[in-house]
Amino acid sequence: MKAMVIKPGVSKIGAVHWERRLFDSLIPLPDGTSYNAYLVEGKEKVALLDTVDPMTEYILMEQLKDVKKIDYIIAHHAEQDHSGSIPAVLEKYKEAKVVCTPKAKTFLIDLLPIPEDKFITVEDGDTLDLGGKTLKFIHAPWVHWPETMFTYLVEDKILFTCDFLGSHLATSELYATDECKVYDSAKRYYAEIMMPFRNFIEKHLEKIKDLDIEIIAPSHGPVYNNPEFILNAYREWVLDKPKNIVLIPYVTMHGSVKKMVEYLEAALVERGVIVKPFDLSVTDIGEFAMALVDAATVVMATPTVLVGPHPMAVYAAYLTNALKPKVKFISVIGSYNWGSKAVDQITQMFGNLKVEFIPSVYIKGYPKEEDFKALDALAEEIVKRHKEAGIM
Known part of the structure; x- marks a missing residue:
């Protein structure tokens, strides 16, 4: 999978796992899945937003072979399908730092061989300037672990949501063009993973409602260039009467x-x-x-x-x-x-x-x-x- 340009200086990379049929030895994946990572290149600094499942680490590292530097790895969520390749990226980019919530730092140290001095922790609302591209961090606990966060790319109006608003759907398309298919995959994902945290999700929908969002970029499934499609679906699933x-x-x-x-x-x-x-x-x-x-x-x-x-x-x-x-x-x-x-x-x-x-x-x-x-x-x-x- 080659890098897909979303906006100048912003690319989707990662891996499509076409053949995977079970997640966590529990959740059926009839349509496979993807592990989306994103490369954001500012005038001064470069950030990699999430990595991929270790099973597909080789794909990510091939995509990064011509990337000369990464200053920051943004870890939205400590689960290994997003964090599991961080050690390999750190081995290649020895000056890089892992940016995450304080709770995520604890989880990542427990789960992966990452030295404590590699971390920068951020609070809710903190920003990171890459040079013409500003990352704003939004704490979003319990979607679906307690350490999670989103990143809002201010200048490009892109919200990176990790698991939130995602779908287990293997696809070679950048955007959610087949909305009927994506709706079903996203609903299955919500039902199996997000629904137990419905009350938290309601609060997070409220928290992001005033952001000027042109694109939503989750870490599973396609990117949404029509954000209201997935936001309205979540409002229905979370807020409407049965x-x-x-x-x-x-x-x-x-x-x-x-x-x-x-x-x-x-x-x-x-x-x-x-x-x-x-x-x-x-x-x-x-x-x-x-x-x-x-x-x-x-x-x-x-x-x-x-x-x-x-x-x-x-x-x-x-x-x-x-x-x-x-x-x-x-x-x-x-x-x-x-x-x-x-x-x-x-x-x-x-x-x-x-x-x-x-x-x-x-x-x-x-x-x-x-x-x-x-x-x-x-x-x-x-x-x-x-x-x-x-x-x-």
Whole structure:
């Protein structure tokens, strides 16, 4: 990947990781990803904004082979997909200093072999003059680690946001030209990584709203030369009410739960509710996370395994609680034979969420006529709650 010029003296470098399919041994990457670094060359000083994952370090170093000097490495975030190649850059540019928040300095020393005397720490609002190009540092903790910051390039009106507003999307294009594709990738990224920090993100959106921004340059995915596209998307995901959507993550072993899910889905659709069922045995968990961004209600559907919920349902409940979506209502449906504690165990897993629990429908064996009536009543109750919440 060759350097891509954004503005005179400002280039995007880094690496596109086309083939990567899993991040942190946890997050699916159906479209690969990129690790964006940026070179800002002033009249007097040169700054490298972030580096790349060590797996692609050789690409970055090839891009830097003709760069005669780097005075500063701006480390927005200590996670290794951005910081991991800092030691290699410091080895090549021995006079360079690492610029970061005080907390990031501690993290970077813990994570990487960087001597303490290599650091310059900056406070919120501090600036660094490169000679005709001024970097202004904006502390932005919890997007998505506590040490993070943004950089605003004053003269060129570029906001470098590291993980914030990014997308796991491998692309050879500089800008987000296919906005439909980028929207989905950015939403998946928000859902899986940023959504647990929604309250912090709301504050950071407010903090940057008065900046004159022409370009947003994140450290994953394409650059935005239409900043309002991604800012408006984040405002919707963070600030808007949840929508008239019910998610039904389910597991079925012998067909009882699947029959209940199919019946409840039809009952809700008849009453004007959008329903999204997810068979947890085959679901891309990232798709489920994306759906959580908008949903008002989650109905966990599980059979009984050793008197408790199925492990896949436990994972879905754990994930829902960890991601802290805007969900307002939760219920549980499922079946058992000789006994079950599944409802109690599942409902105890949502301590992070400010939700109302709608009474469960947990039945013995295969659903019978009275059980379908109970599912109709559950559908009616969900509709009632949605109307009371002003989302239907």
